[in-house]
Structure formats: C-alpha cells, structure tokens
Amino acid sequence: MVGRRFAVLIAIIAIILAVSLPAQTAPAQSYSFTLDQENLLVTVLRDGSVDIDYEFRFGNVSSLDYDFGVDVGLPNGEFDLSSATATIIVDGDRIAPRELRDSPYIDTGVAVELEPETIDAIRSSGSFILEFHINNPQMVYRNELQNGTAGVVVRPTWFSAGFQNGNTASINATILLPEGMTDASEVLWLEENPFDPIYVDEATGRLAATWRYVNVDPAQQAAGAYDVGVGFPDRYVDVVYEPPSGDFLGNLGTLICLLLPLIAIAFIIGIVVMAARGARKRREDYFDPKMNVVGAGPRRDLTAVEAAVVSERPLEMIATMILFGLERKGMVKVLSDERPMRLQRLVDRGEHPYESDYMLAITADGTLDRVLLRRALVNLVKSTSTKLKGFDLEATKKYYDTIAEKAWQQVKDAGTPEEFANVLKERNEWMMLDPDYQGRMRRDIWPLPILIGYPRPAPGGGGGPDIGGMARDYVDKVRTTSQNLVDDMRGMARDVVGQTNPRPSPPAGTRVRSSGSSCYCACACACACACAGGGR
Structure with missing residues (x-):
C-alpha cells in the first residue's frame, strides 16, 4: 500500500546473535526480575541522529550478586558512549551508576554497572527504576517507497527470557518528529504498526507519535511485532542516510560479521526473517473455514462486517466496522474517542448476533470489556466460518471485492457534495473492505471537489461542504477508533487468533528457544531497522 504510510521491506539483513559467538559471554547468574x-522516547535530530531515552521499571528482583548490571541494547554500533547517562x-x-561502558555481554549496547551499595538497596527493596539516555547517530534513512521522504524505525530493546520472568507488563513508545515540523498530515506511519493520533508535545513543542502495548512477549518483541517508526519529508533534516546497497559483505558493518561462516549467517537470517513474518502473519490468519468447497460459488448474503472477516481484514478494523454500523443505526453513541473509548448503549439488541454481542461488551462506565469484546469477535469469526460451509472461499472473496469496488465508484460518481456525503455514509463500510482504504481515500476521494466542479470556498469565506475535509474526517475516525477501542487492541487480536485459528502443537520432544541477545538489522527501504536486545 502506498500513501501516508511506509512499509519496511527487508531486502538485506545482517544479523549477529550473541549466542553464535563463543567469546564474551555473561557469567552464569541465578537472578531474575519482572519488567x-x-x-x-526517541527524538529525531537534524543531523540524522536520534536521542534515545529509556525508563525501565523492574520488579520482583531476586538473587542479586555484586556482578549485577543492566545491558541496554541499541540500534547500531554508531552510538556515542560519551553522551550516555544513567540514573x-x-x-x-536517585543514584549514579558505577560505570557506563560498551557491553561485553551483548553485541551492540551499553552496560550500566552498579555500585555494591546500590545492589544492596535493590536487594532490600526488590524493585528499582533505570533511566538511560544516549545519542545514536546514523538513524535517519531515505524512504524508497515515497520520494522526498525519510524515516526512523526502532525496535524497543528487550531482555533475555533467562532473566526476565513473564511478559513485559506495558511498553510506551514515543517518537518526537524533527524540529520545525508542524503539519501532522505529513507524517508517515508503518504499515503494520500505525501510531496513535499525533499530538504536540508540550515540553518540546514537537509533533509526537505514540504507541502503547500491554502484556508484551519478549520473543515477539525480538521478532519485530512491536517495532515503531515514522516517516516525514526529508527537508526537515540535514542528513539522510541511504539504505544499504545489495553488497552483502559490505553491509555487515562489523568485523565479527566478516568472520562468521556464511552458512551460519544465512541460517540465522532465515530464522529471524521467518519469525518476523510469522509474528505479523499470525495477526492476520484468524479465519480458517473447514468446509470450503471449490467451485461451489460464493456466499452472497453476508454483511459488510462478515465479508471483512472472510477477507481477513485486521480485527481492530472489524471491531471498528461493527461500531460504525451501530452508530449509524442509532444503537450506540460515542461519548469519548480517547483511549479507552467510552460508548453509550441506546438499545439492548442489534440486528445481528455480533452486534448484540458487541453491545454486551459495553460496561457501565462506557468502556469495552476486553473479555466480552474478544468473545464477540471470536463468535463472529466462528459464525462466519459456519456460513461459508458448502461455498467457495475464493469466489466469495472476489464477489465482495467487486461489491467494495462498486461502493468506491458510487462515491466518486456523486454529483454534488450533498450527494457525496449521503453516499459515503451509506457505502463507507463496504469501502472499508479495501486493504488500502486510507490510501484510496487520499488518492481518489480527497481531490473530488475539483473533479465534480463544485466551487471551493474562498479563503475566509463561506462556500459549500468540503469533500476533502469529509473524507479526511472518515479516515481519522477509522484510524482513531481502531486504535482507541481498548488498550492494546493488537494484543487482544492475537488472543482471538489463538481461539479461532490456533497454532498447531509442536511435535513431542521439540523445544523452541529464544534469545534476548542483541541483533543488528539493516532494512533496505524507508529506514534502517533499529533492533537490539538487552539484559545479561
């Protein structure tokens, strides 16, 4: 999809995992913690570097000895150690560290060493906070998918499962756009992980993009499921780095990479790429009809929501479509679109079972109960699968693709802005079946005032309805709703997948092991993938 988003296309990946290096390993320890x-906080600077600020809140810390320290993984080896600070x-x-140095335990990162007295205090408390700051050059890369733009992509650092107990309770990531950038419509987003609505950071006056995740699996984090990134016009920075070229060895970037056997590198690359693809693909593969009959023809009586399930539109989009339908029918009223959204139920039952299930998830305070919303989505997916029994899945997809295309054409054929507004209201849910909904709105709908000949309002004057403004409102509403229905909608979507299309159990006797060791990723595209894992 092309538009106000940019996708990371992994063309060349140079990966070094600490587990593949026999030298410089951490001493055996028995301590553990929860995160x-x-x-x-990532601040984009004009010189092509970024300032990185981490805050880690550790709990349930146990069995520390005096070698304990924290290793913070960083995006690339260009980091400026002299700029590093920690508290x-x-x-x-607030206590200063004993020392900040290149980590001997992870490939790319900084070791925060603690004084014995600090370790004693942590032993007594059982918890502590680490604040860490550093400047990391060579982070702004040209976006090959859209001329004149650049971007930054970061993978929040993670800790080894050997030390961290359980999942990370929450991750809050913010990227501050370059200084002087004030138009939020110029900000591009990652295809897989769009940010929450842009806002102005009061402390700096900069545009800010944010992401919030809960119950984060470090293994999925290491695979790229929680990457964050933004794109922007390259005129806002003075230095933009070119994506790595196709010369494999020339892009490894470190002497150790050159010494690794080529076959080992290829093996590691394959594992990580498949893991990243798998983590993203699993979020989409929630619909698996068991009784598909090829050649039987399409099922023609599905609703737009059910058709979206057949097309495996993202579950956050499915939940958004249900809400829009309920709102359009006067069954639900939106009280607040701030996360988590607050709704008011105006009737007890909907026209369809999934609408009734959805309304049951609305609690007394107007928020959505995650368990009941998940159940509503699971029931919707399963009932749609039942409806597909005896029909051809691919034929059904094509049938509703055609209906969606007709909806787009009906909106474009509207003769006046008033007709446009009415048709868009009625046909929008079918238009949302298009995976490139936001891009097509920008390309096909926003320019319509010129195409249909309706006079534009003069500056400062009256005039007719603004078609581009109406279309932007729809796009903004879709985006805001899909992100703000509940906290960590994507996490809930993964739970739905686990019930509607569970992963096959591994064969007896096999184990899957993950490492929180650092890696260095160079993504040949919009930006360089900045990924590193910490912990020792």
Whole structure:
C-alpha cells in the first residue's frame, strides 16, 4: 500500500546473535526480575541522529550478586558512549551508576554497572527504576517507497527470557518528529504498526507519535511485532542516510560479521526473517473455514462486517466496522474517542448476533470489556466460518471485492457534495473492505471537489461542504477508533487468533528457544531497522 504510510521491506539483513559467538559471554547468574514497564522516547535530530531515552521499571528482583548490571541494547554500533547517562532509582533515591561502558555481554549496547551499595538497596527493596539516555547517530534513512521522504524505525530493546520472568507488563513508545515540523498530515506511519493520533508535545513543542502495548512477549518483541517508526519529508533534516546497497559483505558493518561462516549467517537470517513474518502473519490468519468447497460459488448474503472477516481484514478494523454500523443505526453513541473509548448503549439488541454481542461488551462506565469484546469477535469469526460451509472461499472473496469496488465508484460518481456525503455514509463500510482504504481515500476521494466542479470556498469565506475535509474526517475516525477501542487492541487480536485459528502443537520432544541477545538489522527501504536486545 502506498500513501501516508511506509512499509519496511527487508531486502538485506545482517544479523549477529550473541549466542553464535563463543567469546564474551555473561557469567552464569541465578537472578531474575519482572519488567513492569518500559518507556521509550526517541527524538529525531537534524543531523540524522536520534536521542534515545529509556525508563525501565523492574520488579520482583531476586538473587542479586555484586556482578549485577543492566545491558541496554541499541540500534547500531554508531552510538556515542560519551553522551550516555544513567540514573538508578531505588525507593525514591536517585543514584549514579558505577560505570557506563560498551557491553561485553551483548553485541551492540551499553552496560550500566552498579555500585555494591546500590545492589544492596535493590536487594532490600526488590524493585528499582533505570533511566538511560544516549545519542545514536546514523538513524535517519531515505524512504524508497515515497520520494522526498525519510524515516526512523526502532525496535524497543528487550531482555533475555533467562532473566526476565513473564511478559513485559506495558511498553510506551514515543517518537518526537524533527524540529520545525508542524503539519501532522505529513507524517508517515508503518504499515503494520500505525501510531496513535499525533499530538504536540508540550515540553518540546514537537509533533509526537505514540504507541502503547500491554502484556508484551519478549520473543515477539525480538521478532519485530512491536517495532515503531515514522516517516516525514526529508527537508526537515540535514542528513539522510541511504539504505544499504545489495553488497552483502559490505553491509555487515562489523568485523565479527566478516568472520562468521556464511552458512551460519544465512541460517540465522532465515530464522529471524521467518519469525518476523510469522509474528505479523499470525495477526492476520484468524479465519480458517473447514468446509470450503471449490467451485461451489460464493456466499452472497453476508454483511459488510462478515465479508471483512472472510477477507481477513485486521480485527481492530472489524471491531471498528461493527461500531460504525451501530452508530449509524442509532444503537450506540460515542461519548469519548480517547483511549479507552467510552460508548453509550441506546438499545439492548442489534440486528445481528455480533452486534448484540458487541453491545454486551459495553460496561457501565462506557468502556469495552476486553473479555466480552474478544468473545464477540471470536463468535463472529466462528459464525462466519459456519456460513461459508458448502461455498467457495475464493469466489466469495472476489464477489465482495467487486461489491467494495462498486461502493468506491458510487462515491466518486456523486454529483454534488450533498450527494457525496449521503453516499459515503451509506457505502463507507463496504469501502472499508479495501486493504488500502486510507490510501484510496487520499488518492481518489480527497481531490473530488475539483473533479465534480463544485466551487471551493474562498479563503475566509463561506462556500459549500468540503469533500476533502469529509473524507479526511472518515479516515481519522477509522484510524482513531481502531486504535482507541481498548488498550492494546493488537494484543487482544492475537488472543482471538489463538481461539479461532490456533497454532498447531509442536511435535513431542521439540523445544523452541529464544534469545534476548542483541541483533543488528539493516532494512533496505524507508529506514534502517533499529533492533537490539538487552539484559545479561
């Protein structure tokens, strides 16, 4: 999809995993911790570098010895160690580290070493906070998918499952756009992980993009399921780096890479690429009809929501479509679109079972109950699968693709802005079947005032309805709703997939092991993939 988003197309990946290097390994330790919160702030600078600020909130810390330290993984080896600062907070006391140095335990990162007295305090408290800051050059890369733009992509650092107990409770990531950029419509987003609505950061006056995830699996984080990134016109920065060229060895970037056996590198690349693709693909593969009959023809009586399930539109989009339908029918009223959204149920039952299930998820305070919403989506997917029994799945998809295309054409054929508004209201849910809904709105609908000959309002004057403005409102509403229905909608979507299309059990006797060791990724495209894992 092309438009106000950019996709990371992995063409050349140079990956070094610490587990493949026999030298410089961490001493055996028995300590453990939970990661209650990880906050990441990335500030894009004009010189092509970024300032990186982390805040880690560790809990349930146990069995520390005096070798304990924290290794923070960083995007690439160009980081400026002299710019690094860190503060350890224990029971409100702010304590300086003993030393900051290149980590001997992960390939790309900084070791935060602690004084013995600090370790004693952590032992007594059982929890602590680490604040870490550093400047990392060579982070702004040209976006090959849209001329005149550049971008930054970061993979929040993670910790080894050997030390971290359970999932990370929450990750909050923010990227501050370059100084001087004030038009939010110029901001591009990652295809897989769009940000929340853009806002102006009060402290800096910069545009800010944010992401919030809960119950994060470090293995999925390492595979790229929680990458964050933005794109922007390259005129806002002075230095833009070119994506890596096709010379494989020339892009490895470190002497150790050159020494690794080629076959080992290829093997590691294959594992990581498949893991990243798998993590993203699993979010989409939630619909698996068991009784598909090739050649039997399409099922022609599905609703737009059910057709979206057949097409495996993202589950956050499915939930958004249901809400839009209920709102259009006067069954639900939106009280607040801030996360988590607050709704008011105006009737007890909907026209379809999935609408009734959806309304049951609306709690007394107007928020959506995650468990009941998940159940509503699971029931919808399963009932749609039942409806497909005896029909041809691919023929059904093509049938509703045609209906969606007709909906787009009906909107474009509207003769006046008033007719446009009415047709868009009625046909929007079918238009949302198009995976490139937002891009097509921008390309096909926003320019319509010129095409249909309706006079544009003069600056400062009256005039007719603004078709481009109406279309932008729809796009913004779709995007805001899909992200703000509940906290971590994508996490809930993964839970739905686990019930509607569960992953096959591995053969007896096999184990899947993951590492929180650092990696270095160069993504030949919009930006360089910045990924590194920490912990020791």
